[in-house]
Amino acid sequence: MAPFKSGARKGIALALVSSLIGTALGSEASTNGSLPAYRNPHLGVDERVDDLLQRMTLEEKAGQMFQQYITAGPNGTVDETTGQWVDELLMTHLAFLGNIPDPVEAAEFHNRLQQRALDTRLGIRITLSTDSRHHLGPGFIGPPADGYFSRWPGFLGLAALRDPELVRKHADIAREESISIGLRLALHPQADLSTEPRWARIAESFGESAELSASLIAPYIEGLHTEEFGPNSMAACTKAFPGGGPLQNGWDSHFTYGMNQTYPGNNLDYHLIPFKAAIKAGTRQILPYYSRPINTEYEEVGFGFNKGIITDLLKGELGFDGIVLTDFGLITGGDAAGQYLPARAWGVEHLTDLERAAKILDAGCDQFGGETRPELVIQLVQDGTVPIERIDYSVRKLLKEKFLLGLFDQPFVSVENAVRVSKIEEFHRLANKTQRRAYTLLTNRDDILPLTNQAAPTKFYIEGFDASFLESRGHAVVATAEEADLALLRLQSPFEPHEGTFEATFHQGSLEFSSEEKARQAAIYKAVPTIVEMQFDRPAAIPEIVEQAVAVLASFGATEDALLDVVFGLAGPEGKLPYDLPRSDLAVEANLEDVPFDTEDPVFKFGHGLRYTRTASS
Ligand SMILES: *[C@@H]1O[C@H](CO)[C@@H](O)[C@H](O)[C@H]1NC(C)=O
Ligand SMILES: *[C@@H]1O[C@H](CO)[C@@H](O)[C@H](O)[C@H]1NC(C)=O
Numbered sequence: 001m002a003p004f005k006s007g008a009r010k011g012i013a014l015a016l017v018s019s020l021i022g023t024a025l026g027s028e029a030s031t032n033g034s035l036p037a038y039r040n041p042h043l044g045v046d047e048r049v050d051d052l053l054q055r056m057t058l059e060e061k062a063g064q065m066f067q068q069y070i071t072a073g074p075n076g077t078v079d080e081t082t083g084q085w086v087d088e089l090l091m092t093h094l095a096f097l098g099n100i101p102d103p104v105e106a107a108e109f110h111n112r113l114q115q116r117a118l119d120t121r122l123g124i125r126i127t128l129s130t131d132s133r134h135h136l137g138p139g140f141i142g143p144p145a146d147g148y149f150s151r152w153p154g155f156l157g158l159a160a161l162r163d164p165e166l167v168r169k170h171a172d173i174a175r176e177e178s179i180s181i182g183l184r185l186a187l188h189p190q191a192d193l194s195t196e197p198r199w200a201r202i203a204e205s206f207g208e209s210a211e212l213s214a215s216l217i218a219p220y221i222e223g224l225h226t227e228e229f230g231p232n233s234m235a236a237c238t239k240a241f242p243g244g245g246p247l248q249n250g251w252d253s254h255f256t257y258g259m260n261q262t263y264p265g266n267n268l269d270y271h272l273i274p275f276k277a278a279i280k281a282g283t284r285q286i287l288p289y290y291s292r293p294i295n296t297e298y299e300e301v302g303f304g305f306n307k308g309i310i311t312d313l314l315k316g317e318l319g320f321d322g323i324v325l326t327d328f329g330l331i332t333g334g335d336a337a338g339q340y341l342p343a344r345a346w347g348v349e350h351l352t353d354l355e356r357a358a359k360i361l362d363a364g365c366d367q368f369g370g371e372t373r374p375e376l377v378i379q380l381v382q383d384g385t386v387p388i389e390r391i392d393y394s395v396r397k398l399l400k401e402k403f404l405l406g407l408f409d410q411p412f413v414s415v416e417n418a419v420r421v422s423k424i425e426e427f428h429r430l431a432n433k434t435q436r437r438a439y440t441l442l443t444n445r446d447d448i449l450p451l452t453n454q455a456a457p458t459k460f461y462i463e464g465f466d467a468s469f470l471e472s473r474g475h476a477v478v479a480t481a482e483e484a485d486l487a488l489l490r491l492q493s494p495f496e497p498h499e500g501t502f503e504a505t506f507h508q509g510s511l512e513f514s515s516e517e518k519a520r521q522a523a524i525y526k527a528v529p530t531i532v533e534m535q536f537d538r539p540a541a542i543p544e545i546v547e548q549a550v551a552v553l554a555s556f557g558a559t560e561d562a563l564l565d566v567v568f569g570l571a572g573p574e575g576k577l578p579y580d581l582p583r584s585d586l587a588v589e590a591n592l593e594d595v596p597f598d599t600e601d602p603v604f605k606f607g608h609g610l611r612y613t614r615t616a617s618s
């Protein structure tokens with residue numbers, strides 16, 4: 001079965017896509033010269049939403065309330081499953097998980113998908129969302145950075161530079177690149193705090209300090225939205241309310257063993273500080289996390305099911321009136337990157353699917369993430385459990401977002417523009433420069449770094465990257481530490497490997513290297529002066545390395561070229577640690593999950609970062 005069913009019929013429209021910009025074609029418009037009000041760009045948004053809403057069937061409304069991950073078919077085609085969700089389930093919110101290595105194909109994929117939606121009865125446009133795809137580094141669970149997007153250090157690297165204007169510029173560039181291929185909803189930024197250093201999702205946060213996170217979240221959102229939220233914006237969905245940091249013992253709540261979130265320091269308010277900044281900056285959407293709070297005043301059910309958290313705290317106390325999108329897969333278990341995960345229905349495991357859906361609506365959420373079950377909403381309305389007014393309340397918000405984003409007036413992207421944007425050199429130059437600046441120099445014995453006065457060729461022993469990077473700079477790479485003049489190790493911060501294709505991507509558990517690995521490294525440090533790059537996602541407990549290596553650089557997402565530019569002084573490290581580095585697993589176990597900066601005798605404190613005393617030219 002051809003993935004793009006109506007290919008022949010739509011061939012002409014697709015060929016014309018790039019010249020159709022600004023024209024809203026669709027079945028209704030083409031059959032009648034006068035546009036229905038919702039298609040009329042001269043009317044106000046509220047009037048258009050009202051007009052559309054009153055035309056919609058219950059099935060069409062229910063379809064709006066679901067958002068699911070999709071990938072693209074071969075050569076940027078719409079695969080059969082995605083096509084069915086659009087044609088039959090009438091879904092219009094899709095989260096793009098794929099990685100299309102070419103801007104032409106990516107733009108064409110978006111336009112094919114949009115055409116598919118235009119062919120439905122009302123032609124309600126697709127909103128395509130995405131996890132962050134501009135960042136390098138370990139610890140990301142979203143799609144990899146696209147080859148033609150500028151590639152930045154991870155969020156922790158941006159936090160290390162503590163520069164709100166740079167964050168605004170970064171988000172503005174990510175916005176322009178993303179919308180050029182039709183990605184209009186950002187499932188980020190992450191306002192969570194790394195108060196529990198073992199949590200697996202610290203890489204996408206701005207670190208441990210609520211004040212630092214708040215100061216960067218706001219310009220990030222403003223950069224995604226631009227001055228005025230509209231046709232050039234990417235909508236921000238800030239996550240994961242009310243702050244996913246304080247997971248009990250750091251286990252992640254994607255998994256049954258990590259469902260509990262805990263506040264032994266009675267410090268929930270601290271975790272709300274970045275969310276308050278996000279709301280003030282106008283975040284359009286907020287996503288509550290999977291976890292359930294234990295031993296608090298709130299019901300012990302996942303945050304998406306939690307009326308006290310969503311309605312009373314988020315909407316009531318914090319005054320948020322945007323869209324609440326649940327985290328993905330609260331009702332239905334299913335496949336995650338090749339691994340079966342049960343529904344993340346923490347605390348409501350005993351409820352039926354229908355009861356779970358009702359509880360999520362009652363909590364105050366507007367849209368079900370990671371679900372393709374409009375029949376549940378239809379049944380809840382038909383059996384009188386949920387009044388249609390409650391459905392209209394959420395659908396109205398979801399439709400309004402599409403009108404504000406300009407999707408009704410300009411559903412297609414221009415392939416030529418996607419190619420043009422992918423080639424804007426300034427974006428790549430700034431991203432590359434930021435990778436280098438975000439390096440954080442932890443130790444530098446006898447100012448060994450930068451290596452500006454080494455005899456070339458120097459004989460290097462290396463680990464963690466390819467010899468060609470050094471060889472192309474005129475240095476030799478040898479097989480053992482004993483033969484070398486210097487060692488350069490590119491290490492990843494330690495974690496306990498887990499089974500399961502999806503679970504294995506979560507770096508959880510111990511922050512220490514195993515005793516075997518510590519001994520293996522110690523032999524190298526003893527044999528030859530060694531420079532270590534620690535590629536951080538979570539913090540690591542590495543006092544031995546700090547003691548035994550001649551220099552330690554921390555990085556938060558950088559290419560090999562960036563590393564070597566910093567090592568050889570073509571760029572200098574400017575970062576400061578975005579979190580404390582604890583001394584040991586034992587020290588971490590004594591911490592309170594929800595309290596920042598409470599690790600005893602840290603190896604380095606938040607804010608530590610040395611500078612070079614000379615550069616390549618001095
Ligand atoms: C089509 O257009 C005519 C006027 O040109 C209008 O009277 C009629 O209501 C329209 N029909 C629909 C279905 O919008
Ligand atoms: C994808 O495009 C290439 C090059 O045009 C073509 O050879 C190939 O058959 C296409 N694959 C599919 C599945 O359509």
Ligand SMILES: *[C@@H]1O[C@H](CO)[C@@H](O)[C@H](O)[C@H]1NC(C)=O
Nearest residue numbers: 248256257258259260294295
């Ligand atoms: C979560 O906390 C509850 C209540 O304290 C406890 O009974 C349960 O064992 C905990 N679950 C996990 C997976 O740790």
Ligand SMILES: *[C@@H]1O[C@H](CO)[C@@H](O)[C@H](O)[C@H]1NC(C)=O
Nearest residue numbers: 425426428429432559561562
């Ligand atoms: C940025 O870095 C990449 C990879 O390191 C390189 O291929 C590219 O040419 C650089 N771009 C600019 C504009 O410096």
